[in-house]
Amino acid sequence: MNEPVCEAHAVSKRFGGTLALDHVSLRLEAGEAHALVGENGAGKSTLIKVLTGVHRPDGGTIRHLGRPVSFSGPADAQDAGISTIYQEVELAPLLSVADNLFLGREPITRLGLLDRSRLRREATEVLARYGVAVDVRRPLGELGLGIRQMVAIARAVSARARLVIMDEPTSSLAPREVDRLADVIEVLREQGIAILYVTHKLDEVFRVCQRVSVLRDGRLVHTGPVRETSRIGLVAAMLGRPVAEVRRHGVTSFGEAHEVGRAAPVLRADSLVRAHALNGVSVEVRPGEVVGLAGLLGSGRSETARAVFGADPLDAGSVEVAGRARRRWNPAIAIRSGVCMVPEDRKAEGVVPGLSVRDNITLAALPRLTRGGLVSRRARDRIVGTFIRRLGIKVSSPDQKVGELSGGNQQKVLLARMLCLRPAVLILDEPTRGIDIGAKAEIQALIDELAREGLGVLLVAELEEIVEGADTVVVLRDGTAAGxxxxxEIGEQRIMELIAADVSDGSAGGRFDD
Amino acid sequence: MIAESGALRRLGSDPLRLALLAIRLGPVLILLLLVVIMSMLSPAFLTMLNLGNVLAQSAVIAVLAIGQLLVILTRGIDLSVGSTLALASVTGALVYSAAPSGPVVVLAMLATGMAVGAINGMGYVLGRLPHPFIITLATLSAARGLALWLSGGQPQQGMPEIVQAMGGGSAGWLPYSAFLVAAVALAVVLLTTRMVWGRWIYAVGGNPEGARRAAIPVDRVVISVYVLSGLAAGIAAIVTSGRLNAGSPTFGDLAELDSIAAVVIGGASFLGGRGGVGNALVGALMIGIIRNGMNLLDVDAFLQPIVIGVVIVMAVESDVVRGRLESRFRIARAARA
Structure with a gap:
């Protein structure tokens, strides 16, 4: 076994009441690419932040190059040789490639001025080592994302990094650029650099990395050499399901399958394409049908939901509602034609916390409740009363501010807002995330009931909710429908098999023994 | 336009590229167009005497705009420069009456400007304010108030000779203030293109979080641009006080708006990270020529602000269009590659 470059031992981190990291140990060795995988909230980002000094661990130790360390911040960690390449921070897009490469440690002349010729020469040399030949005087922002990432990596390595942390490095790269990144990681490994590769793409784990660790709910649930790990085993570890015995627990409040029959789809989305997110996903929703979208984080579940609603522009694909093809498609048109969506992020995209429950529920329906430009109070109060009763929203009065409600009740307010538009299709993105168990069950039962009344539902949710709640499941992988x-046919085992199926050409990723 | 010479070389004949080039060079083209139109409309425009006037009238805006440019490059704004100018001029006049020495008065005016700038910068950074708008709005009010209080609301007559020369003197038709602007511009060009600190200003404006992670002293860079903007206000105070041989609490009224307008009209991005001294100078000259031209043509003075307003909207809109064209350009290039 090699000497570890960096080693976390029994690291814990608590935020308020939740334990984000629970005695996690990780050993990062020189010349090894170590994959870190896990679903949302598993603790991946927290672990990175602890390693780079953004957060201080509440327990445990971190040893770097053989010595116990306690970094005061990312700059401190960088000085010690730990560089992080974030997916979203792309340095300064308007500065030149060379300026970005040497930002913070620019060469200067004896007069104290910027040594521009040396800057240009050294930048060209450094990039050439990674097979990148560009005019380093060009602004970084003019270049493709792949090259920008190479610049970020070259920057990290030329700052004498011993450990390079890559946080979902391929999330916005084209396939060709991913190949190049894999080559560069090979070069880094030859230089004895340790790489922590955070990803949710299984193919890359098997192709790029030698070792893999899985986090779930803040705990390390698996760590070992990649060649001794099976794909299905990895998926099971991430989702927390035993591979052999997948049983139906009946832990959710969804009832039996709905009467869908042979009715014509009310919504049909065909071959949706959006660069770096969706690669030809098709979805059909019939009246009374609950269609679930399953897949790992980053597989395109939310992206599909948003695309169907028209919230993100499409590069290709078509949306058809009630048999009518739609050329122009955006949220306003979607809502008018009966397709409504309750977004994933309640706080950012949903409730207006300072407004009353009444105002929040009727926010979208208000134009339909007016007569001669004035809001009809009677019609409004009747609707608000109906939905508060029907959805069991616990409020002291309709005048209560939504910000004072619990997460579950806020979610019901959002549901009510969409339902009073009388939609034909309701898109729900993680409707039960972050709400307590009782409210979860109520919302699950409600989705069930609405489907029985003929509403078509497109549901993005956790695996068990999809398995028990959906009549049809579209399994997504890397932005395509895997099945x-x-x-x-719906069952956890089948879904996990589809997620884990090896689709690469076999030469690079075929090392699994299931 | 120093930053554009490289762009010129690389841009070819593609229609998208031409459109982009036109927008990037837009402010310069509009400035040239203004000169051509004015010289056709008024024979008095293209005389040495009048051009000297234009330069003298633009000098104060130009100096303020160069300081404002540095602030805007970091995604900030400095609303206090007009009031700072007034305070510095009053301070200068009071110092002159107590100690009639040219260098002492000049230093007092510059120091006053830098002090107000330091308050802006440190208040913003150390106070962890979400945006510099409020702190510079506060100093806009407070500095003007202090100037009024110190002067009793009255202009204070008398300035040393060196100040008078800077504001009103000339070498032939070329006013000394034009040389002063040139010197300030040269210094800031050096700062922004040849010095590490200057590159950091762009990095902070282009991506504050990225700059922080590159171990750049972001806080000190931000404070420094406000101090430099204050210094520019002090220099502008010298020009204004010298021309009128007085320090007055009413000087520089609304000059902050002129300086911001000049930076934006000149083609620097209001969103930070993009633009150079050339942009500030072009913008200041455009405002100067519009005012001078309308005077020559006997257009009602009340119409001038309307024209400036229209130009500002056009400039900001072209910044937006430029951003969109550039991203289309990038996509097109990526598709070809």
């Missing part, structure tokens, strides 16, 4: 399961 569609109906009725009795």
């Amino acid at each position: 569609v399961l109906r009725g009795a």
Whole structure:
């Protein structure tokens, strides 16, 4: 075994009441690419932040190059040789490539002026080592994302990094650029640099990395050499399901399958394409049908939901509602034609916390409740009363501010807001995330009931909710539909198999023994 | 336009590229167009005497705009420069009456400007304010108030000779103030293109979080641009006080708006990280020529602010269009590659 470059031992981190990291140990060795995988909230980002000094661990130790360390911040960690390449921070897009490469440690002449010829020469040399040949005087922002990432990596390495942390480095790269990144990681490994590769793409784990660790709910649930790990085993570890015995617990409040029958789809989205996110996903929703979108984080679940609603522009694909093809498609048109969405992020995209429950519920329906430009109070109060009763929203009065409600009740307010538009299709993105168990069950039961009344539902949710709540499941992987399961075919095992299926050409990623 | 010479070389004949080039060079083209139109409309415009006037009238805006440019490059704004100018001029006049020495008065005016700038910068950074708008709005009010209080609301007559020369003197038709502007511009060009600190100003404006992670002293860079903007206000105070041989609490009224307008009209991005001294100078000259031209043509003075307003909207809109064209350009290039 090699000497570890950096080693976390029994690291814990608590935020308020939740334990984000629970005695996590990780050993990062020289010349090794170590994959770190896990679903949302598993603790990946917290672990990175602890390693780079953004957060202080509440327990445990971190040893770097053989010595116990306690970094005061990212700059401190960088000085010690730990560089992080973030997916979203792309340095200064308007500065030149060379300026970005040497930002913070620019060469200067004896007069104290910027040594521009040396800057240009050294930048060209450094990039050439990674097979990048560009005019380093060009602004970084003019270049493709792949090259920008190479610049970020070259920057990290030329700052004498011993450990390079890559946080979802390929999330916005084209396939060709991913190949190049894999080559560069090979070069880094030859230089004895340790790489912590955070990703949710299984193919890359098997192709790029030698070792893999899985985090779930803040705990390390698996760590070992990649060649001794199976794909299905990895998926099971991430989702927290035993591979062999996947049983139906009946832990959710969804009832039996709905009467869908042979009705024509009310919504049909065909071959949706959006660069770096969706690669030809098709979805159909019939009246009374709950269609679930399953897949790992980053597989395109939310992206599909948003695209169907028209919230993100499409590069290709078509949306058809009630048999009518739509050329122009955006949220306003979607809502008018009966397709409504309750977004994933309640706080940012949903409730207006300072407004009353009444105002929040009727926010979208208000134009329909007016007569001669004035809001009809009677019609409004009747609707608000109906939905508060029907959804069991716990409020002291309709005048209560939404910000004072619990997460579950806020979610019900959002549901009510969409339902009073009388939609034909309701898109729900993680409707039960972050709400307590009781409210979860109520919302699950409600989705069930609405479907029975003929509402088509497109549902993005956790695996168990999809398995028990959906009549049809579209399994997504890397922005494509890996398979569609109906009725009795739906089961955790089948879904995990589809997620884990090896689609690469076999030469690079075929090392699994299941 | 120093920053554009490289762009010129690289841009070819593609229609998208031409559109982009036109927008990037837009402010310069508009400035040239203004000169051509004015010289056709008024024979008095293209005389040495009048051009000297234009330069003298633009000098104060130009100096303020160069300081404002540095602030805007970091995504900030300095609303206090007009009031700072007034305070510095009053301070200068009071110092002159107590100690009639040219260098002492000049230093007092510059120091006053830098002090107000330091208050802006440190108040913003150390107070962890979400945006510099409020702190510079506060000093806009307070500095003007202090100037009124110190002067009793009255202009204070008398300035040393060196100040009078800077504001009103000339070498032939070329006013000394034009040389002063040139010197300030040269110094800031050096700062922004040849010095590490200057590159950091762009990095902070282009991506504050990225700059922080590159171990750049972001806080000190931000404070420094406000101090430099204050210094520019002090220099502008010398020009104004010298021309009128007085320090007055009413000087520089609304000059902060002129300086911001000049930076934006000149083609620097209001969103930070983009633009150079050339942009500030072009913008200041455009405002100067519009005012001078309308005077020559006997247009009602009340119409001038309307024209400036229209130009500002056009400039900001072209910044937006430029951003959109550039991203289309990038996509097109990526598709070809």
